[in-house]
Amino acid sequence: MDANQEERSNPFNMDEACTNCELCEHRERVVHGYGDVGAEFLFVGEMPSAGADETGVPFTDDSAGERLQDILGQLGLSDSAPDATEPELENAFLTYLTRCHHSERSPTDGEIMTCEPYLNAEIRMINPEILIPVGERALTEIATEYTTKPASEIDIADDHATTIRGRGFELVPMIHPGDQTDEQTAAFVEAFLDLMGNDYRQTKGRQGR
Incomplete structure (x- = not known):
């Protein structure tokens, strides 16, 4: 699996039509990792929010995402405004345990296990x-x-x-x-x-x- 160094969104070209678990029935889109493939800092959340489900970019388009993006800006890891939907990240990568949003519940242990290969691959490739x-x-x-x-x-x-x-x-x-x-x-x-x-x-x- 090779990284697309020029692409911040899903740079490892992971399956964007995944149907491996029940979460796929509730999402707008699959939200894979986003950011700098050479990052030293990798942020991992639980699952995409409604905002991330809309934009396809982790931790965007809601108040929680704006707070995280503001933190990244204060750390010098983002050159974008906190409300950017495609932030310009440097030395940071954002991802989740699971890749699909559910509006009514958190992911089950089984759903996290199903998505685990995606996260493991990102961690292995980014190191x-x-x-x-x-x-x-x-x-x-x-x-x-x-x-x-x-x-x-x-x-x-x-x-x-x-x-x-x-x-x-x-x-x-x-x-x-x-x-x-x-x-x-x-x-x-x-x-x-x-x-x-x-x-x-x-x-x-x-x-x-």
């Missing part, structure tokens, strides 16, 4: 330094897969904006933007700027790109 689970469900799934610490010992409120050592990655959990207070947003930005100023690459012993 980021830092994984940012966005929201409690994303944190549980990412922690289970990529840390040796029991997911039950990790709490999204307690571990928001902290660094957790993972297997091959570091994790920096984020409370879902739709649930964040202004103080929690400021805390995340401050902590992440500090992380970006440190040698986080020592996690894998890699050199700068």
Whole structure:
């Protein structure tokens, strides 16, 4: 699977007509990952919002998405306004556990498992330094897969904006933007700027790109 370096939306050309689970009956479109394929920072949410289902771009077209895009701008990872539907991201990639929106419920464990190959392929191809689970469900799934610490010992409120050592990655959990207070947003930005100023690459012993 080769990346289209010039294409931000679904750069790995994943199936946009997927019918592998029940979620496909409720979506407007499949929402695969979006952003810089050489990113060091990969943000993972639970499932597309109604806004993302409309635009096809993760974390866009609603208030929660605008808060996240504003955070990316403060971190120097976006050159676009928070309400952009096709943000110009640099060194960041946005994606989800599952790829289809459901207006009435969260995805089941089985639906997350069905979509897991998409996420695993994106992580493998991008090979980021830092994984940012966005929201409690994303944190549980990412922690289970990529840390040796029991997911039950990790709490999204307690571990928001902290660094957790993972297997091959570091994790920096984020409370879902739709649930964040202004103080929690400021805390995340401050902590992440500090992380970006440190040698986080020592996690894998890699050199700068």
